[in-house]
Amino acid sequence: MAGDAEQKRYDLVVVGGGINGTGIANDAAGRGLSVLLCEQADLASATSSSSSKLIHGGLRYLEHREFRLVREALREREVMLRKAPHIVWPLRFILPHQPHLRPGWMIRTGLFIYDHLSRRDSLPNAKRLTFDANGPLVPEIRRGYEYSDCWVDDARLVVLNALQAQEKGADIRVRTRCIDAKEVEDEWEVTLENRLSGQREAVRAKALVNASGPWVESFVKGNAKRASRYGIRMIQGSHLIVSRLNDDERAYILQNQDGRIVFVLPYQRHYSLIGTTDRRYEGDPSQVGISEEETDYLLEVLNSHFVKKLSRDDVMATYSGVRPLCDDESESPSAMTRDYTLDLDRSGAPMLSVFGGKITTYRKLAEAAMHKLEPLFDSLGAAWTADATLPGGDIESRAAFASRLEREFPFLDSDQRDRFASSYGTLCLAFIQGRESQAALGYAFGSGLTQAEVDYLVGHEWARTSEDILTRRTKLGLFFNDAQRQALDHYLKGHPDLAGQPLSVQAGES
The missing domain is CATH 3.50.50.60 (FAD/NAD(P)-binding domain)
Structure with missing residues (x-):
C-alpha cells in the first residue's frame, strides 16, 4: 500500500x-x-436495478400526506423527461375502480391534486374510463381512471x-x-x-x-x-415477469384489499412486469430473493383483476430488492x-x-x-x-432517433434500432458509426447483441460479466438461452480488457 x-x-x-x-x-x-x-x-x-422502473410522483403517497415528497417528485418527473428522453418516457396508467376499496370521490380528489400539485409541460390530465367486455379486466370492474407517469430504465x-x-x-x-x-x-x-x-x-x-x-x-x-x-428498516420488494397481459402500452395500478397497490407494467415488448411487495427484511441485502408468499400475493392481486388467470407456472422470471427506508417507526412497511x-x-x-x-x-x-x-x-x-442532458440524451425523441438510425444505418433491424434509441440514445454511435453491415458489428450473440456492443460496454461502461450486460446494461436476459449466455461468458473470459482476471464478485460478499 x-x-x-x-x-x-x-x-x-x-x-x-x-x-x-x-x-x-x-x-x-x-x-x-x-x-x-x-x-x-x-x-x-x-x-437501484430492482425497482419498479418508474419516474413518478407516487400517487399513493398522498394518502400518507407526503405532499412535499410528491410535489418534488412530480417536478423531477418533468426534469427527467428533458434530461434523459432516451431512457425516460411517458406512460399512461389505468386505475380500475372498486368502490369498496376507495370511494370515487377520494380517487378523483387524489388525481386532481396529482395533476395540479406541480406544473406539467407535456403529460395529459387524468380522465375517467368505462370498460367493456372485450378488455383484459374481469367484467365486474366496469369503471376506472387513467393518469400519467413515466417509465425509466433504472440501471x-x-x-x-x-x-x-x-x-x-x-x-x-x-x-x-x-x-x-x-x-x-x-x-x-x-x-x-x-x-x-x-x-x-x-x-x-x-x-x-x-x-x-x-x-x-x-x-x-x-x-x-x-x-x-x-x-434503517430494510423493506423487500419483489416483482414477477410474465407474458404480456394487455395488447397496448398502458400500465395498470391495482388496488388490493389490504390497501396496497400493485403495478402491471409493459416490459420489453413481450412481457408484463408485476410488483411490488412490501415486507420487512432482516437478512443479507445481497441475498434477497422472492418468497412463495410474495409470489402468491402478486398472483392473487393479478387474478382478482384480469380475465386471464395466472399460476406459478406462468412466471418467467422474478427479481427482488431491498429498499433501505429511514426508520420512522411506522408499523406498516407501506406507510413508511x-x-x-x-x-x-x-x-x-x-x-x-x-x-x-x-x-x-x-x-x-x-x-x-x-x-x-x-x-x-x-x-x-x-x-x-x-x-444538463445525461449522456446520449441529445435527441429529439426516441422515435425520431430510431428513424435517424434507420436512415443512416439501414442494416440495423427494427428491434436493434428501437433498443439502441431507448437504451443508449446517441451513445450507440460509438459502436455503430462507420459500420456498413451486420457482419461489420462482429459476432452476433443473439437478440441483436453483437461483439461491437459488448466491446463498447466493457470498454466504456464498466461491464465485466454476462450478468452486467444482459441484466443491467441491455435488459436482454429474458431473450437469451443457456447456450447464448455461455458463448457470451466465453467471449468475456478471453476479452483483451478482461483476460486473466478472476470471476466477478457479488454485492455484499466479504
Whole structure:
C-alpha cells in the first residue's frame, strides 16, 4: 500500500454505486470537486436495478400526506423527461375502480391534486374510463381512471450518471470495496480493495459520502466506527415477469384489499412486469430473493383483476430488492416514508450518510447533499444538473432517433434500432458509426447483441460479466438461452480488457 506521501487526495470519496451515490458524485464533480466513487460490485447491482422502473410522483403517497415528497417528485418527473428522453418516457396508467376499496370521490380528489400539485409541460390530465367486455379486466370492474407517469430504465440511469461524473473528472472504481475509513489530521484515510485483484490502496479525502444503500447503517458503525444517528428498516420488494397481459402500452395500478397497490407494467415488448411487495427484511441485502408468499400475493392481486388467470407456472422470471427506508417507526412497511434523510456528521472528519430516497428524486437528493457539504469547500460551483442532458440524451425523441438510425444505418433491424434509441440514445454511435453491415458489428450473440456492443460496454461502461450486460446494461436476459449466455461468458473470459482476471464478485460478499 502506498505511503502517506504518495496517497492520492480527493475532496470527496463516495461509497456506493447506486443511484444516490452516482448522482452525488456527478453533481459534485460538475461543481469542480475532485471525486472518487467506489462500488463493491457492479454499478446498480443492488437496490437501484430492482425497482419498479418508474419516474413518478407516487400517487399513493398522498394518502400518507407526503405532499412535499410528491410535489418534488412530480417536478423531477418533468426534469427527467428533458434530461434523459432516451431512457425516460411517458406512460399512461389505468386505475380500475372498486368502490369498496376507495370511494370515487377520494380517487378523483387524489388525481386532481396529482395533476395540479406541480406544473406539467407535456403529460395529459387524468380522465375517467368505462370498460367493456372485450378488455383484459374481469367484467365486474366496469369503471376506472387513467393518469400519467413515466417509465425509466433504472440501471442505465445509474450508469449514465457515472459516465457523466467521469466526464467531469470523477474517478469511478467499480468492484472496489471500502474496507476501512479512519480519521487522520481532520481528513479521512480510506482504504480501498480491488475485489478482483485483491490490491489495496489508501487515499485521503476531505469528506466522505456514505451512499451504500442497505449497508448505510452498518458502514457507519463498522467501517467508519461511529454511532449512527438514524436507523434503517430494510423493506423487500419483489416483482414477477410474465407474458404480456394487455395488447397496448398502458400500465395498470391495482388496488388490493389490504390497501396496497400493485403495478402491471409493459416490459420489453413481450412481457408484463408485476410488483411490488412490501415486507420487512432482516437478512443479507445481497441475498434477497422472492418468497412463495410474495409470489402468491402478486398472483392473487393479478387474478382478482384480469380475465386471464395466472399460476406459478406462468412466471418467467422474478427479481427482488431491498429498499433501505429511514426508520420512522411506522408499523406498516407501506406507510413508511419514501423521503430521504441526509445526516452530516461533523464530530470529526465530515461524513454525510444518505438514508432512504427514491429513484425519481435522486437528483434533488444530490443537490441537497451538496448544500449540506457546501460549507466545507471554498469556491464550490453552482447547481447545474437540472438543465444538463445525461449522456446520449441529445435527441429529439426516441422515435425520431430510431428513424435517424434507420436512415443512416439501414442494416440495423427494427428491434436493434428501437433498443439502441431507448437504451443508449446517441451513445450507440460509438459502436455503430462507420459500420456498413451486420457482419461489420462482429459476432452476433443473439437478440441483436453483437461483439461491437459488448466491446463498447466493457470498454466504456464498466461491464465485466454476462450478468452486467444482459441484466443491467441491455435488459436482454429474458431473450437469451443457456447456450447464448455461455458463448457470451466465453467471449468475456478471453476479452483483451478482461483476460486473466478472476470471476466477478457479488454485492455484499466479504
